[in-house]
Amino acid sequence: MALTGAEYLESLRDGRAVYIRGERVESLPDHPAFSRAAGFMAGLYDSLHTQGPHTKALTWETERGSLSHRSFRIARTRRHLQERADAMRVWARMHFGFMGRTPDYKSGLAISLGAWPEFFDPYQSNARRWYERLADDVLFLNHVGVNPMVDRSKQPHELPDVNVRVVKERDDGFIVRGAKLVGTAAVFTHCNLVFSFSPVPLSDKDSDHALVFIVPTGAPGLKLISRPSYELAAKDRSPFDYPLSSRFDENDATLIFDDVFIPWENTLVYRDAEKANRFFPMAQVTQNLMLHGGVRFATKLRFLAGLLVRIAQQNGTIGLRGVRVRVGEVIAWHQAFEALVRDACSNPDPGPNGTVAPSHRAIFALRALAPMVYPKIRQLIEEVGGGGFIQLPSGAEDLLSAELRPFIDRYYRGTGVDAEGRIKLWKLAWDAIGTEFGARQELFERHYAGNVDNVRMDNLFLAENNGDLDEYAGFVQECLDGYDLHGWTQ
Numbered sequence: 001m002a003l004t005g006a007e008y009l010e011s012l013r014d015g016r017a018v019y020i021r022g023e024r025v026e027s028l029p030d031h032p033a034f035s036r037a038a039g040f041m042a043g044l045y046d047s048l049h050t051q052g053p054h055t056k057a058l059t060w061e062t063e064r065g066s067l068s069h070r071s072f073r074i075a076r077t078r079r080h081l082q083e084r085a086d087a088m089r090v091w092a093r094m095h096f097g098f099m100g101r102t103p104d105y106k107s108g109l110a111i112s113l114g115a116w117p118e119f120f121d122p123y124q125s126n127a128r129r130w131y132e133r134l135a136d137d138v139l140f141l142n143h144v145g146v147n148p149m150v151d152r153s154k155q156p157h158e159l160p161d162v163n164v165r166v167v168k169e170r171d172d173g174f175i176v177r178g179a180k181l182v183g184t185a186a187v188f189t190h191c192n193l194v195f196s197f198s199p200v201p202l203s204d205k206d207s208d209h210a211l212v213f214i215v216p217t218g219a220p221g222l223k224l225i226s227r228p229s230y231e232l233a234a235k236d237r238s239p240f241d242y243p244l245s246s247r248f249d250e251n252d253a254t255l256i257f258d259d260v261f262i263p264w265e266n267t268l269v270y271r272d273a274e275k276a277n278r279f280f281p282m283a284q285v286t287q288n289l290m291l292h293g294g295v296r297f298a299t300k301l302r303f304l305a306g307l308l309v310r311i312a313q314q315n316g317t318i319g320l321r322g323v324r325v326r327v328g329e330v331i332a333w334h335q336a337f338e339a340l341v342r343d344a345c346s347n348p349d350p351g352p353n354g355t356v357a358p359s360h361r362a363i364f365a366l367r368a369l370a371p372m373v374y375p376k377i378r379q380l381i382e383e384v385g386g387g388g389f390i391q392l393p394s395g396a397e398d399l400l401s402a403e404l405r406p407f408i409d410r411y412y413r414g415t416g417v418d419a420e421g422r423i424k425l426w427k428l429a430w431d432a433i434g435t436e437f438g439a440r441q442e443l444f445e446r447h448y449a450g451n452v453d454n455v456r457m458d459n460l461f462l463a464e465n466n467g468d469l470d471e472y473a474g475f476v477q478e479c480l481d482g483y484d485l486h487g488w489t490q
C-alpha cells in the first residue's frame with residue numbers, strides 16, 4: 001500500500017547520514033534545510049489517499065491489490081501510456097514543474113525492471129521483486145550514475161580510488177567504495193539505483209565498476225553531502241519573497257560509499273561491463289524515465305508562459321509587437337513539448353513481454369531539445385521583464401512599513417494591479433528564473449538527462465539503427481535523381 005505522508009516522513013528518520021554545513025542532520029523532516037520540501041513530498045503521498053477530482057487519474061490498484069500511483073502501471077497499450085502521463089501531470093501541477101524528482105519519477109525505472117526482468121539474468125528475480133516493492137509502496141527511488149569530476153580523460157579503472165567499485169566480495173553480497181557526482185532529491189529518497197552513466201562506455205578492464213544495484217538511503221557507510229540549501233537560505237523570509245525556493249528545493253547531494261554492503265538481493269548487474277553499458281538503452285529505461293521529464297517540462301513551460309503573459313499585462317506591454325513576438329514564442333515551445341509528450345504516448349515502441357514504451361523518436365527529441373530551449377525561455381522572460389526584476393523591495397517587511405507603503409503603492413504598482421499584487425507576481429517570477437533556486441533550474445534542465453553532447457548525438461545513433469538515417473539519405477536521393485548534367489530526368 002502506498003505510504004501515507006506521515007509514514008513517508010517517519011521513513012526518513014532511518015539514521016541516514018546527511019551532512020550540511022559541516023554537521024550531520026539528526027532528523028531530516030525536522031531540519032530547516034529540508035523540512036518544507038519533505039513536507040511537500042509527504043503531501044504528494046497524502047494525495048494518493050485523499051479522495052478528490054484527482055483520484056481517478058492519479059491512483060491505480062496493483063495486481064497485488066495495493067493502492068499505488070498510476071505511473072507505476074506497466075503499459076501494454078497506448079491508453080496505459082497516456083494514463084501514466086496524466087497521473088504524472090497531476091503531481092507536476094502541484095509543484096508547477098519545478099521538482100525534477102518526485103516518487104513518480106523513477107516509476108519509469110521500476111517499469112523497466114518489471115517489464116523485462118529477464119534482461120537482468122541471473123538477477124531477474126531481484127528485478128521482479130524490486131518492481132513490485134516500488135509499485136506497491138510507491139517507494140521513492142532516485143538514481144546516481146555520473147562519476148565525480150576528478151579526471152574525465154580517464155576510464156574508471158584508471159582512477160582506482162574515486163569511482164564506485166567492488167572492494168570485497170562475500171557469500172551474501174559485496175562491499176562497494178567510491179563516490180557519485182550527485183543525486184537529486186537523494187536525501188528525500190528511500191533508496192538509490194547506482195549504475196554507470198558516462199559518455200565513455202565501460203571496458204572489460206572496468207569490471208569492478210560494472211555494477212547496477214539498489215542501495216537504501218540509510219545504508220550503513222553511505223554519506224550524503226548536501227549542496228547549499230535554498231530552503232535554508234529562505235528560512236527566515238516570508239513566502240512572499242521566496243515562494244518557490246522555500247518549498248520546492250529538491251536538493252542535490254554527493255553520495256559517498258564508505259564501504260557499503262550490497263546484498264545479492266539488491267543486485268541487478270554484477271561485474272558485467274557489456275550489460276552495465278546496455279542497461280539504459282536496451283531496457284528502454286530512458287524512454288520510460290523521460291516520459292516523466294517531458295510531462296514535467298511541459299508543465300513548467302505552461303507555468304512560465306503564464307508568468308510571462310501576466311508580466312506583460314502588468315507592464316502594459318502586452319499589446320506591443322516585440323513583446324507579443326516573445327510571448328508567442330514561449331507559447332509555441334510549450335505547445336511543442338505538450339505535442340511531443342502526446343506523440344510519445346500515441347506512437348509507442350513495442351517493448352518486451354507484450355509491453356509498450358513511449359516512442360523513442362519523441363522522447364529522445366524532447367531530451368535533446370529541452371536543455372536548448374530552457375535558457376531561451378529564461379532569456380525571453382528577462383527581455384520582456386526588463387529592469388522590473390530589480391525594482392523589487394528587499395522583503396515583505398517593506399510593504400508592511402507604514403512609512404514606505406505610500407511610496408511603494410504609488411511607484412511599484414502596475415497596469416491594472418496594485419503594488420502588492422505586482423510585487424507578489426514579480427517576486428514569484430524572479431524566484432523561478434533568477435534566484436539561486438531559479439538559476440539551478442536552468443543547470444538542472446541543461447544536464448540532468450545526460451551529457452550535453454550525448455543527449456543530441458543519441459538521436460543520430462538511434463537514427464542509424466532504426467532506419468531513419470537511410471530514409472533521410474534516400475529522400476535527398478529522390479531529389480538528386482530528378483536531374484543530371486543533361487537536364488531533368490523525370
Ligand SMILES: Cc1cc2nc3c(=O)[nH]c(=O)nc-3n(C[C@H](O)[C@H](O)[C@H](O)COP(=O)(O)OP(=O)(O)OC[C@H]3O[C@@H](n4cnc5c(N)ncnc54)[C@H](O)[C@@H]3O)c2cc1C
Binds near residue numbers: 142146147448450
Ligand atoms: C542540477 C543537477 C542535477 C543532477 N542530478 C543527477 C541525479 O539525480 N543523478 C545522476 O546520476 N546525475 C545527476 N546529475 C548529473 C548529470 O547527469 C550530469 O551532469 C550530466 O550527465 C553531464 O555529465 P557531467 O556533469 O559529468 O559533464 P561531462 O560529461 O563531464 O561534460 C562536461 C563537458 O565536458 C565534455 N566532456 C566530458 N567528458 C567527455 C568525453 N569523454 N568526451 C567528450 N567530451 C567530454 C562534455 O562535452 C561537456 O562539454 C545532475 C546534474 C545537475 C547539474
